[in-house]
Amino acid sequence: MQYKLAFIGFGNVARSLAKLLVRKQDVLKSKHDVTFLFTGISTGSHGFAVNPNGLDIQKALELVESKQSISSLSKVEVKNSLDVINNSEADVMFENSPVNTQTGQPALDHIRTALNLGMHAITANKGPVVHGYRELTALAKSKGRTFRHESTVLGGAPVFSVMREAFPLADLISFKGIFNATTNVILSRMENGEAYEDAVKYAQSIGLAETDPTNDVDGWDAAIKVAALVTVLWDTPMTPQQVNPTGIRGITSEMISKAKAENKRYKLVCSAEKIGDKVQASVSPQLVDSTSPLYGMMNSSTGITFRTDVILDYSITLSEKPGMQGGPEETAYGLFADFVNLVK
């Protein structure tokens, strides 16, 4: 079967996804008899394009990567993301617009629109998960479609699909993990004697931290990931504000040296536990010792330990990638995996 695809957001992750789809097109065809066309693209600052008969994806990639507009490729007049969704005739919409942790917009509206038009919706955006999971899941179900979001927590490393497919009928008791790579890099470098400010600058220099590192160092990125996991895995709505994170600004070099002398480490620990009908969640710097699965996660490594009623402590770790920035290619795979699992 042929699938028409709309891309809302065409940054690093979305472009990596487009390239991955092209790279895997032969195996998609041979293993699952799936082919695809790119019928709509909405970029942040390089225009919009729709062609229900298929856009030239190589041309679109070239234009955006040389900072030119893709509007010339369009066969339909489209002026914004909703126009693209409405005119793309897509079967699947990939939502990769910038994250808004406060409201989940405009991603929420993109996904609502796509589902209402009978498209599957797949996102790497944490906003609509924490601000609309129940609504979007119910809407998708009512339309016989699916809303998926594998790439929202550990980059594109499988987490949601593992709990969904590999842990059937297990009761999740708690989870604990390291979800924010930037703060983990900063704490790792401080352990090697670097000052906080220099470690932040390093994280910015490799493209991991943003110019304003607040979202990472104050724990908000970690908190929205905790909220997304709690919202989905326990079907219990939670916002980052409810997680109320404590970041790493209070951790001094002296504290890290003292911990090191005791074979301990500060980590920005994300955790949640179901107690009765309630979920208690937190993000805060904690001392961990070498018996913890989190102790060995250094630099840009991230990971999570699940405790269930059937398998006690099961950990997933995404290791740091020597010589790689990590990031877009792996996040793109999570979106790709969601797509394959929908259409296979």
Next chain:
Amino acid sequence: MQYKLAFIGFGNVARSLAKLLVRKQDVLKSKHDVTFLFTGISTGSHGFAVNPNGLDIQKALELVESKQSISSLSKVEVKNSLDVINNSEADVMFENSPVNTQTGQPALDHIRTALNLGMHAITANKGPVVHGYRELTALAKSKGRTFRHESTVLGGAPVFSVMREAFPLADLISFKGIFNATTNVILSRMENGEAYEDAVKYAQSIGLAETDPTNDVDGWDAAIKVAALVTVLWDTPMTPQQVNPTGIRGITSEMISKAKAENKRYKLVCSAEKIGDKVQASVSPQLVDSTSPLYGMMNSSTGITFRTDVILDYSITLSEKPGMQGGPEETAYGLFADFVNLVK
């Protein structure tokens, strides 16, 4: 739908599975509309029982756990495992007879018989995986049934289902892991100064190592798990003999002390890599340093790191269970998960 279940082998793992099925029967019914009957049981030394209308499982458990025969429960005259399979009218056969690493028998014949009768076959037994994966998978397919074996590698912790369901169309490049808990306990205790012989005795005292520890310490248990992973994940038949393991008998306390002084550890490392059309696999003691995901796996912890073309290094760790023997309950969950994934 109601499923009739046959249990071939009724040791710790199979009995834990029976109890888990009973514990989860309400959620199986409410979430998947699945009910079940136990219609056949074959034990190693407590007889055989078949009743196509359902055996009293509590009674069967009580009898076996008080070392009495279950034959009195049978409504059909059955004298061996094949009789049980043939007369059980089962929809699903759980194969948990003792492992035979050399031939895979008698598990192979049990599974062939069950599949030929139109049953699904689920096993925790590594023998039929390394000695019959292609044949059994093809036979299952020809009958519209499925052969599953989640519990063969990391106890019941999801590994095969993660690669199958959560890594669609990923190319596996290599894996590396610690698969044998007994040797990991021995090496961990030697690092704390215990002599090899005392560490072996400890592993035996907690029920982890057998009276003759050869299968563990010479690497054969690890090798058959490597062979099972290679056979399934790359669809490339491999036997433990081809893995040709080196065990831990050559690792002295002196070597471990020297490694410790350099912040390194000996681990019985299991690895395999695809190079062109060939797979190179090995089991041998190796020095690992603290940058390795294997370094932190102490005592009875086991785990695996997968390297794929889409997600670089993705690790799964099953942590040691303080105050628990580990083992049968978790292994039982792997069988249960295979069952739920077949019938949901």
